[in-house]
Each structure stands twice: as structure tokens, then as C-alpha cells.
Amino acid sequence: MPLSLENYLDDAANTPELKPVAKTLVELTRAAVKVQQAISTAGISHTDGSAVPEQNASGETQKALDIFADEAFLQAAKNAPVFSYGSEEQEEPVVLGAGELALAIDPLDGSSNIETNVSVGTIFSLLPVLPAHKVMACEAYRQPGNRQLAAGFFVYGAQLLLVLTLGAGTRIFIYQPKSGGFFLLNAETSLPGDSREYSINASNRRFWPSSVARYIEDLEAGEDGPRGRNFGMRYVGSLVADTYRILQRGGVFLYPADERQGYAKGRLRQTYEANPIAFCIEQAGGAATNGTARILDLVPDGLHARTPFIFGTQGEVALIAEYAGLPTA
């Protein structure tokens, strides 16, 4: 009999600090099931992928499902010991009052892919709330990722999956509609050490920093280049899908800073994208940097801070730092 998420949390979240985390995770899974159902019926209900005329905090057009997911996870946070709800879809953190956790969340990541029926997801991070954060909730989102108590992401795809870390390994749970629960898929996830795939939006090549361009060029040269072997390229453009593939097959993902207007720090968000993914990747034996520095040690300048983001197999991430002129250690 596979281990249920609830039983796993009973065992794993046995410290006073992790008890509220466990309660919150159970609420998040309930919201995720609702979102998965909404996605699977999109087009026949109001929650389709069509654009509605509103802008989110990043100035992107919100889609009906983004709003549905945001409302579902906000409700989940209200049912949990969460003090503040910091969402990609909201300009400022929503203060809920009682509770000792700050939730940073991208309720529907990869949503520009919705109408193409590829996997999308929800990425979340749980941080402690200190007395100063009760006065200024936005300060809770200026904590480095190494303070995260738990983090993970749901993948809404052929399977509904939860990738989760509480800081002692990364585990994958699968939703079973018959029993209505999440169950452990494998005891502990670890990134394959050998990397033969890379993931980057190559249409931005002309804007990349020269170190990134040189690294990718050397991969593309394959057997004839300095790497002496061939590499494959895979890029879904949905961060949860690209991350999940790397957890399964190894490889490296890059979203560097580039020269386009507004991309001086890349595209991805630190508090609700890079930090939680970096935590899961590190706990699975991989590495995550902004090109040179460890993601989890960076102090974000607020809920919607951006960061260049490179993660995957340790050796490749270290090599990319070498290309940028830094030691690998």
C-alpha cells in the first residue's frame, strides 16, 4: 500500500515548526485538485484559457484560469495557518491575520500554454513569519530561500503530481482520483548525475550574455566540440514541466538575464518560482544559481523580484559558472 501524503506528513512534519506546514500542505492539495478539474473541463465552463481584460502584478494579461487558481489557493490559505498570501496575481501580499507562515505562490505557472494542452502547474514556498513581518507583511518576502520551511509544485498534466521538499530530500506524490488522495510515488528523488539535455529559449540567443552563448555553442557542437559528445535540447516553456523532466532525466535549465528591455534580471520570479524550484532541485542532489551565486542565498527585494535562473545537474551548473569566469566550487 503506497504511503499517503497525510501519513508522510505525520512522520516527516513532527517538529512544532513543521506542524503548521503540514496543515497548509493538505489545504494546498485540496485547491490543486480543484484547479486540475477546472483545467480538464476548460472550454466547457467559464474557466477556459481565454484572456480577460485585466493585468496582473507583472503587467501580463490574466486568463480566466489564472484568476480561478488564485482564488482557489487564496481560499486554501485562509483555511490554513497562513499569515500572508503573496501571489503572482496580486500586487501586494494579502494579509490574512492569524497564522505563522508566509505563502509565496504562482497559482498557475505556464498559463500562456493553457490552450496548447501542455502541462502547467502551481509553484509554492512556505516561509516563517517573524514579529517584524506582522507589522510589514511584504518584509516576509525579503527572506532568502534558505529560510524556506517547505516548497514544491503541482504539475497539472497527464497525471496530477506534487513535488515536495520539507528540507530533507525531495519526494513526488501522485493524485489518485478513486481514493481522492495523494500517494508517494518514489521514496526519494535524485537527479541523474549525467546530463545529456539542456533547456533554454533559444530564440533569445542574440540577447544572451556572451558566457551563456559560448556555453550553448559548445553543447551544440556536440561530438565535434570541446564537450566531445552530443546533447539534446528540450524546452516546454512551462517551468513546472521543464523542472519535472530535469528531476527525472537530469540536464540543465537556463533563463539568463538578457539585453531585452525588462530582462536585466531575466524573466523568472525569485520568491514563487526560483526559490521553491531551487529548494526541490538541491534536495534532489542538483544545484541552482543565478549564473554565479546560489539562488537560496540571494535576498529578494520583494515579492515580485526577478532573478536569472540556472538549475539542474551539479556539474553543468558549475560549468556554467566557469564560463562566467568564476571558480566551480
Ligand code: FDP
Ligand atoms: P508563463 O508566462 O506562461 O507563466 O514564469 C512564467 C513562464 O511561463 C514559465 O513557466 C516559463 O518557463 C517561462 O515563463 C517561459 O518564458 P518564455 O516564453 O520567455 O520562454
